[in-house]
Amino acid sequence: MKRQRGRARVALAGAAALCAVAALPGQSWAAGRPSPYAFEAEAKPVKGTPVNINGPELTAGSAYKDSIKPGEKRYYRVNLDARSNAYVSAVAVPRLGTKVTYADQLEVSIENGSGTECSDGEARFGSAAYPRPVADYASRRIEKDNSSCQEAGAYYVLLERDSDAASTTEPWDVELRFASEPALKSAGPTAAPEGWPSASPAVPAGGPQQRHGGTSFHDSTSLKQGEWQDSIKPGETLFYRVPVDWGQQIFVRADLANSPSGDAAKSVGNALVLALHNPARGFVDDESGMYYDGKQKSVSLDPLPPVRYENRYDSDSATSAMRFAGWYYLSVTLSPEIEEAYGGNAVPLTLRVNVKGDAKAAPAYAGPAGDFRVTEDDQAAAESGASAQEAAKSDTMMLVAVGGLGAGTVLVLGLGVWTLLARRRQPVDAAPAACSVPGQGGPQGPAQGVGHAPAQGYGYGQYGPPPGQ
Incomplete structure (x- = not known):
């Protein structure tokens, strides 16, 4: 009898876990304006300080959330060893409807205990001056011939927001992430390769498939x-990720279809921004030179060059950013002026993604590569369309289920999970029914969708259906 009650509790837990899929952070239905950026549910709120030694500590592998006003400086602390490379990224998220200009940017830098700047990065809008998430990183890199920023100890991350007088003065939300890259077991080449294939590849085989972008990294x-076919609304930013292994090259083209509303006399400059960031969320490259006239x-x-460890020694910033798998x-992002x-x-919208070249052996890291590798699970996620958020939820549910269910039931539960995950990557036009757990009092709060939730996009209102639907 106790065993039966135990199994019943596990079954209820598994059902509750399935409901959790329908209510993943950043994907739920909500009243009012949509959230512009789905911050990690585990992102820790912090408040940087104007004095460096008082700044809150950031730890590797964790995400943080803060905000910053024009002209403000915010410091944070990281404790580094004398062997690992460190990367701290910052994502600036202006609010919808605010104004930004070419001069607006968020600068992130790392300083040592003597106030020497190790490196800096600038998250900027450039000529496409409209609000959208922009990101870059600063690094502390261990280099044989460098005499500064090599010692172990306390380092300080500095955020500075530069703003034009014509821009909106509202605070920007900021997402911070600290990633650590292990040292190599032995020193390798310190010069980036000079030649690499640059010819654009053919259109990927297999025909178009539908997959809807997320709202954040x-x-x-x-x-x-x-x-890959999708649809995008004016002012909206969609996010995707592609596994690129050592020795591989990524090529990306974005096609914006003719307007469903027909041609218009007005041509919109910088109508679409296509941007690429590396695994540490460092800026690689972008392209925004599109004039859209309804056609x-x-x-x-x-x-871009193949991913190589030695790329970090190149003076070109885009090449240097292609430094790890x-x-x-x-x-x-589609310009809000389109509306x-x-x-x-x-x-x-159509994205054409090519990944050329066979995967090469990874460099001989002295420790776990962490984010800087491509695993079989990553390849499976790319095949299915699952995000990191979904994969983490799925792993949790499987652990719950395995605790008391038979192998056959676990298999059925797993298939149900992936069915739900597949459905929730598609846009929907109406909120699905509420999720309920048998014997647990019916619906668990407001209706939660297992489809992609339009109310959480970086845009205005609901997503339109993908092409062909």
Whole structure:
């Protein structure tokens, strides 16, 4: 009898876990304006200080959330050893409807105990001056011939927001992440390769498939090589991620279809921004030179080198950023000015992703590579379209189920989970029914969708359906 009650409790727990899939952070239905960026549920709130030694400590592998006003400086502390490379990224998230200009940027830098700057990065809007998430990182890199920023001890991360007088003065939300890269067992080459293939590849085989982007780095949709169809609304930013292993190259092209509203006399400059960030969320490259007149247009990232450890020694910033294997993040933003000229309906979008080259052996790291590798699970996520957020939830549910269910039941539960995950990557036009757990009092709060939740996108209102639906 006790065993039966135990199994019943586990079954209820498994059902509750399935409901949790329908209510993943950043994917639930909510009243009011949509959230512009789905911060990690585990992101720790912090408040940087104007004095460096008083700054809150950041730990490797963790995410943090803060905010910053124009002209402010915010310090944080990281404790580093004398062997590992350190990367601290900052994602600036202006609110919807605010104004930014070419001069607006968020600078992130790392300083040692003597106030010497180790490196800096700038998250900027450039010529596409409209609000959207922008990101870059600063690093502390161990270098044989460098005499500064090599010692172990306390280092200080500094955020500075530069703002134009014409820009909105509202605070920007900021997501911080600290990643550590292990040292090599022995020193390797310190010069980046000079030549690499740069010819654009052919259109990926297999035909178009539908997959809907996420709202942030945290819930970005996994893609493999292929042709991916989606739809995007004015002012919206969609996030995707692609596993790129050592020795491989990534090529990306974005096609914006003709407007469903028809042609208009007005042409919108910088209509679409296609951006790429590396596994530490450092800026690699972007392209925004699209003039949209209601007819189909396309933009492509410039050819990038194969992923190599030695790329970090190149003076070109885009080449240097292709320094480690792992998930490379794509973001696509449609200018909010499109709404004025063509209305607020979603415009069909196609991403063509090529990953060229066979995977090479990883460098001989002295410790676990962490984020800087491509695993079999990563390849499976790219195949299915699962995000890191979904994969983590799925792992949790499986652990719950295995605690008391038979192998056959676990298999059925697992299939149910992945069915739900597949469904929730598609846009929907109405909120699904509430999730309930048998014997637990019916619906668990407001209705939670197992589909992609339009109310949480970086845009206005619901997503339109993908092409063909």
